[in-house]
Amino acid sequence: MSTLIAHSSILIIAVTLATAFLTPLVGIASKRARNTLIVLALAFVAFLVVALARDVMLNQIHVYTLGAAAPDLTIPGGAIVPVRIILEVDGLSAFMGIVIAIVSLVAVIYSMSALKTETGQNGFYTLLLLMAAGMFGMVFTGDLFNLFVFLEITSISGAALIAFRTKFADSQEGGFKYIVVSAVASLMILFAIGLLYSQYNLLNIGALAATMEYTMLDRIALVILMSAFVMKLGGVPLHMWLSDTYSVAPASIPALLIVASQASLYALLRTSFTLYGVTLDQSVAGWIIIIVGLLSMFVGVTMAILQTDITRLIAYNCVCESGFMLVGLGVGLAVLADPGALDAFGTMAMNGAVFHMINHALFEGLLFLVAGAIFYRIGTRDLNQMCGLGHTMKLTSVLFLLGALASAGIPPFNGFASKILIYESVYQFNPILTMIGILVSILTLAVFMKVFFSAFTGASLPRYRDVREVPRPMVAAMIVLAAGIIFFGLFPGLVLDWIVQPATDALVNQGAYIDAIMGAVP
Amino acid sequence: MIHSLPGNFPFVAAVVLLGIGLYILIFRRNLIKIVMGIAILGSSINLFLITLGYRIDGDAPIYTEVPSELMVLPVVQALTLTNIVIGVATSALILSLVIRIYRHTGTLDSVKSRRMKG
Amino acid sequence: MSLLIEAGYEFWNPIIWLIAFAVLMALVFLFRKRGQAKYKKDTDQTRIFLCGEEVPEAEQRYVRGGNVYWGFFETLKEYYNGVVRPHTGVVNDYVIWFVAVTAISAIVLFIVELAR
Numbered sequence: 001m002s003t004l005i006a007h008s009s010i011l012i013i014a015v016t017l018a019t020a021f022l023t024p025l026v027g028i029a030s031k032r033a034r035n036t037l038i039v040l041a042l043a044f045v046a047f048l049v050v051a052l053a054r055d056v057m058l059n060q061i062h063v064y065t066l067g068a069a070a071p072d073l074t075i076p077g078g079a080i081v082p083v084r085i086i087l088e089v090d091g092l093s094a095f096m097g098i099v100i101a102i103v104s105l106v107a108v109i110y111s112m113s114a115l116k117t118e119t120g121q122n123g124f125y126t127l128l129l130l131m132a133a134g135m136f137g138m139v140f141t142g143d144l145f146n147l148f149v150f151l152e153i154t155s156i157s158g159a160a161l162i163a164f165r166t167k168f169a170d171s172q173e174g175g176f177k178y179i180v181v182s183a184v185a186s187l188m189i190l191f192a193i194g195l196l197y198s199q200y201n202l203l204n205i206g207a208l209a210a211t212m213e214y215t216m217l218d219r220i221a222l223v224i225l226m227s228a229f230v231m232k233l234g235g236v237p238l239h240m241w242l243s244d245t246y247s248v249a250p251a252s253i254p255a256l257l258i259v260a261s262q263a264s265l266y267a268l269l270r271t272s273f274t275l276y277g278v279t280l281d282q283s284v285a286g287w288i289i290i291i292v293g294l295l296s297m298f299v300g301v302t303m304a305i306l307q308t309d310i311t312r313l314i315a316y317n318c319v320c321e322s323g324f325m326l327v328g329l330g331v332g333l334a335v336l337a338d339p340g341a342l343d344a345f346g347t348m349a350m351n352g353a354v355f356h357m358i359n360h361a362l363f364e365g366l367l368f369l370v371a372g373a374i375f376y377r378i379g380t381r382d383l384n385q386m387c388g389l390g391h392t393m394k395l396t397s398v399l400f401l402l403g404a405l406a407s408a409g410i411p412p413f414n415g416f417a418s419k420i421l422i423y424e425s426v427y428q429f430n431p432i433l434t435m436i437g438i439l440v441s442i443l444t445l446a447v448f449m450k451v452f453f454s455a456f457t458g459a460s461l462p463r464y465r466d467v468r469e470v471p472r473p474m475v476a477a478m479i480v481l482a483a484g485i486i487f488f489g490l491f492p493g494l495v496l497d498w499i500v501q502p503a504t505d506a507l508v509n510q511g512a513y514i515d516a517i518m519g520a521v522p
Numbered sequence: 523m524i525h526s527l528p529g530n531f532p533f534v535a536a537v538v539l540l541g542i543g544l545y546i547l548i549f550r551r552n553l554i555k556i557v558m559g560i561a562i563l564g565s566s567i568n569l570f571l572i573t574l575g576y577r578i579d580g581d582a583p584i585y586t587e588v589p590s591e592l593m594v595l596p597v598v599q600a601l602t603l604t605n606i607v608i609g610v611a612t613s614a615l616i617l618s619l620v621i622r623i624y625r626h627t628g629t630l631d632s633v634k635s636r637r638m639k640g
Numbered sequence: 641m642s643l644l645i646e647a648g649y650e651f652w653n654p655i656i657w658l659i660a661f662a663v664l665m666a667l668v669f670l671f672r673k674r675g676q677a678k679y680k681k682d683t684d685q686t687r688i689f690l691c692g693e694e695v696p697e698a699e700q701r702y703v704r705g706g707n708v709y710w711g712f713f714e715t716l717k718e719y720y721n722g723v724v725r726p727h728t729g730v731v732n733d734y735v736i737w738f739v740a741v742t743a744i745s746a747i748v749l750f751i752v753e754l755a756r
Contacts, residue, residue, distance in 0.1 A: 145601055152608045156615055163619055169626035170637045176553070176619040180731050183560045183612050184547065184738060190605060191540070191567050197598065198574040223749060227742040237737050240727055244638045284752045288745055299723060306640070306713065306720065308706045383705025387698070412657045420652055446709070454705030459698035490654045547735040556731065632731050639729030 001051075006071055008052040009064045009087045012045050012097070013136050020129035027122035035112055038125055042108055042132070046101040053094035057502040061516040062089040063142070074517050082204045082517055088142030090513055091502030095354065096139035096266050098499065099361045102484070103259045104132040107252040110369055110477035113470075114251050114376055124164055124250075130157040131256055138263045142517065144193045144275075145203045147267060148186060151232070154260050155182030161256075162249040174248035181241045185228040192221040192228070205275050206517030209510060214279040222280070225271045226288070232264035235326055236295040239319045243303075246315035247381070251372020252477075254311065255365035258318060262357055265325060269507060272333055277510035286334025293326030294436060301443040308383045310371045310451060314364065317407060317447060320440060321360045327437070328353025328422045331429045336508070345425040350504045351496060352421030358499075359406070359414040359488060366403035366481040370396055373470040373478070374455065383454045390456035392467045397456040399478050404448030406485045409441045414485050417492035532573035539566030551632045553620045557613060564609040571598045571605070 004011070019041035027034040056062050064071045064087040074082045089097070108128065115121060130153060137150030159182065163175025193203070195217050202208045212218065227238070234242035242261075246254040272285055300320030307313035332350035335341040373396050374389065375381055390397040406413035409420075419441060427434040469475065488495055506513070543566055546559030575595030581588075583596035620630070627635040679685050688695045695701070713720060726733070 145604075149604060149608070152612070156608075156611055159615060159619070163622065166622055169623070172619055172622040172626060173635065173637055176616065176623060177731050177734070179612065179616050179619065180547075180556060180560065181734055181738075183616070184563065184735055187560070187563050187567055188738075188742075190601075191570065194567065194571050194574060194598075194601075197571075197601075201595070201597075203597070219749060220746065223742055223746040227738065227745060230741070231738050237726070238734070238741060240729070240737070241731075241734050243727075244729060247638070281749070281753065284749055288748065302716075302719070302723060303640075303727070305709060306724070312638075386705065387702050411652070412654045412661075417652065450705065450708045454703070454708060458702045461698055490658075492652070492654075544735065544739060548732055548739070551730075551732060636729045640724055640727050 004048070005051055005055050005062075007064070008048045009062060009089050009140050010066065012048050012052070013133055013140065015041055015045055015048075016129055016133035016136060020126050020133060023125045023129065024122040027125070031121075034122070034125070038108055038129065039105075041129075042101070042105045045132075045136075046105055049094075049097040049101040052089060053098055053499065056089055056094045057091060057499065061506075061512060062094075063087070063516050064089075074519075081202055081207050085146055086142045086204060086206075086517060087140045088206065088513070088516060089140050090516070091499075091504075091506035092266065092269065092354070093139045093506075095358070095499050095503040096263060097136060099262060099358050100132060100135045100139065100259050102480075103255055103361050103365055104128070104135075106365065106369075106477045106480050107255050109480075110252040110255075110372070110474050111250070113473040114372060118165070118250075120164070124161070127157045127161050127164075128253075128256070131161065131260065135260055135263045139266050142205050143203050144196065144205055144208070145190075147205075147270075148190050148193060151186050151189065151264075151267070152182075154263065155179065155186065155232075158182075158253075158257060158260055161253045162245050164250050164253070168248065171248040174245040177241045178245040181231060185231045188224050188228045192224040195221040195224075204517060205270065206514045209275050209277055210514045210518050212276060212279050214276070218276075218279075222271070222276060222285075226268065226285070229264050229268035229271065230292055233261045233268065233322060234296075234319055235292040235322060236299045236319060239296065239300070242319060243307075243312050243315040246318065246368070247309055247312035251369060251375060254315070254368040255361075258364050258368075259361055261318070261322065262361060265322070265357065269329060273336070273507045274510055274513050278337070280333075282336045283334045286330045286332075286336075289326050289330030289333060290433070293323045293328075293330055294433065296320060296323030296326060297436065297440045298323075301440045301447065304447045305443060305450065309381050310374065310383055310386075310455065311368065311381050313383075313447065313451060314367045314371060317367075317444065318360075318364050320444060321356070321364065321407065323440070324419065324422055324437065325353045325356050325360070327426060327433055328356065331426050331433075332504075332507070335429070341429075342508070345428040347504060347508070348421055348425035349429070350507060351500055352418050352425060354503045354507075355421065355492070355496060355500045356415075356418035358495075359418050359485075362481050362484045362488065363403045363406040363413075363415060366399060366478060366485065367407065369474070369478050369481065370400040370403065373474055376470055376474070377467045378464060383451065386455040387464070388456070388458040388460035389464060389467065391460040392464070393456075393469055395469055395475060396478075397452070399482050400456065401452060402482050402485060404445075404452060406489070408445035408448060410445070412486075412489045414488035414492070417489055532569065532576075536566045536570035536573060539563075539569060542566075553623065553630045553632055553635070554617075556632065557616050557620065560616065561609065561613055564605065564612075568602045568605055568609075571602045574598060 023034055026037050063074055065074050066085045068084055074086055134150045134153035138147060141147050159175045159179035162178050163172050165171050197203060199217055200208055200211050231238040246257055297320050300316050300323055304313050304316035328349045332346045335346040406415040409415045423434045423437055539562055543559050543563030546555055575598035577592055577594055580592045580594040581590055583593050623635050624630055629635050
């Protein structure tokens with residue numbers, strides 16, 4: 001067991017990748033065998049992630065050096081800097097790993113029946129697993145260039161998945177926009193990595209952080225990295241691609257795309273907290289992130305309320321929710337250098353934001369799956385065409401209401417638990433931020449009441465009279481997410497103590513991340 | 523050849539290519555040209571990476587027993603190679619999407635082929 | 641203990657919420673029980689009554705999703721005109737925004753550092 005945990009970080013990536021390329025081979029022989037293989041492999045990966053997360057949170061940062069004699073031999077004899085690719089899993093990486101594992105498993109189970117009639121399913125599952133592997137790699141790696149490679153894997157497979165239904169013109173357009181935006185963002189990230197490499201001859205995040213001098217080139221690299229990651233996570237005003245892509249992807253894919261955005265948020269945090277950390281002018285960088293967050297909240301929700309396409313509306317709501325995370329984390333970054341303020345409210349703000357990340361993945365995932373279920377049954381996403389679906393799709397409407405209330409921050413669901421932490425802590429930093437946050441939450445409720453009113457209530461129309469509940473695997477996938485929403489809402493303290501607090505500690509504690517890599521240097 | 527040029531010349535070339543790439547991405551509405559813009563952006567970054575690893579009169583980093591002390595940095599060459607491969611994959615995917623868009627909409631103009639806005 | 645979140649001035653304990661919810665549900669159930677159960681189904685008693693006028697079909701008598709919150713959009717017309725315009729959906733504009741945001745944040749970063 002301890003050997004398994006010692007090698008688990010690379011095994012998680014390797015098993016997902018290997019399954020991705022086995023899938024088409026097994027799929028030729030039998031569909032059932034292929035589906036079983038994928039579910040088993042992802043369940044095994046989820047088990048590994050949980051075991052690894054438990055180990056990281058109880059003991060110490062997990063380091064895995066690829067190709068070294070021993071996994072923890074980060075700096076070989078004779079060298080003074082790490083030369084190999086190193087995977088480094090701390091509390092935040094493990095937290096993100098849990099989110100990715102849950103959502104990709106749910107997405108696969110949902111797709112099994114949602115895409116039953118589509119052609120090219122072997123390729124679909126290959127791409128889905130590749131995307132999951134890319135995201136695992138992004139959050140587990142301790143190497144900047146490796147981060148770039150996994151980011152590209154995620155975006156290329158993501159674009160192919162968005163454009164999967166080639167019969168629709170708009171999904172082709174969505175895939176095109178996603179890949180262009182991702183290609184520009186990741187090439188600029190590579191440029192910034194080159195700028196850093198030219199000064200320090202290092203690619204390892206921990207080693208770079210240890211030698212960071214914050215020169216002029218470092219500042220340029222910081223700005224490029226920050227705006228590229230904000231572009232990838234969809235913060236206003238770089239959010240416009242998001243609604244075009246999420247709304248046209250096949251039903252289960254937006255749930256994964258949300259997690260891909262979260263992985264970009266993770267990369268933004270790694271850059272600002274760990275890579276630059278104490279050398280950074282925190283209040284300026286923090287305020288830039290806060291302003292982007294405020295804009296995201298406000299523009300996201302006001303654009304969402306305008307939409308008549310159900311998935312597009314939820315996509316704009318995603319922009320709004322990522323605003324909450326950015327505000328919480330921005331406040332944390334702004335007071336990072338001030339231990340008194342950090343203790344008083346900074347840690348709590350970051351706790352709320354990190355907690356909101358997993359909650360966001362759960363309830364937005366659920367909302368997208370519900371929208372996919374509606375599309376599966378009536379074949380349109382237009383709210384103007386819908387009416388009275390609640391008469392026949394009772395369970396789906398209840399699940400939608402659950403996700404909507406969680407997103408609006410209504411107790412006792414999980415969105416409330418994380419939003420109250422953000423409100424309370426941000427209030428001590430600047431009361432105006434909390435006021436805007438509460439206003440945005442109220443508007444979010446209005447957004448979802450619009451959808452609930454026009455899609456599920458009303459008289460049942462003759463043409464939708466024989467619409468039935470969606471097949472069982474889809475319901476099961478939605479219920480898993482709904483159970484998570486209720487559990488996280490009822491036991492927020494447990495979740496905070498077990499996975500959120502270690503993640504926040506890992507963010508604040510830059511020294512521990514560096515020591516895990518550079519510890520071998522005498 | 524490179525001896526006679528000022529040391530920063532390749533960096534200037536890389537930045538100029540970067541500018542050309544961004545210019546195309548911003549001002550050219552033809553989808554194929556957008557793909558070209560991304561390719562040029564990629565090339566500029568490849569050039570930048572290779573240049574920052576270059577040492578004048580350096581040897582290629584392929585020896586087990588080192589003939590001289592001065593060697594070209596090997597890591598950036600590996601990065602460039604990886605980026606070229608990723609660039610090929612990206613271009614192939616975008617071009618196939620462009621073909622699909624053309625089949626559906628009958629135009630290659632990024633404004634005319636747009637279905638979603640607002 | 642671990643159920644509790646203490647956040648500054650307030651706390652959140654789901655057990656208290658659940659008790660309150662159960663009490664409310666019991667009240668709702670009591671009210672519902674007092675209702676009239678002896679109506680006749682599929683007669684005029686369950687039909688919609690609109691001052692004796694003819695009731696339109698289900699399609700016609702429903703407020704569509706696009707018409708919900710009409711007054712809200714009408715009031716905030718100027719704001720919406722401004723905020724919808726940048727969402728052109730053209731991929732070139734997305735790159736412009738990226739370059740602009742990078743430039744602006746670089747300028748902000750350098751100006752603040754020069755000012756100190």
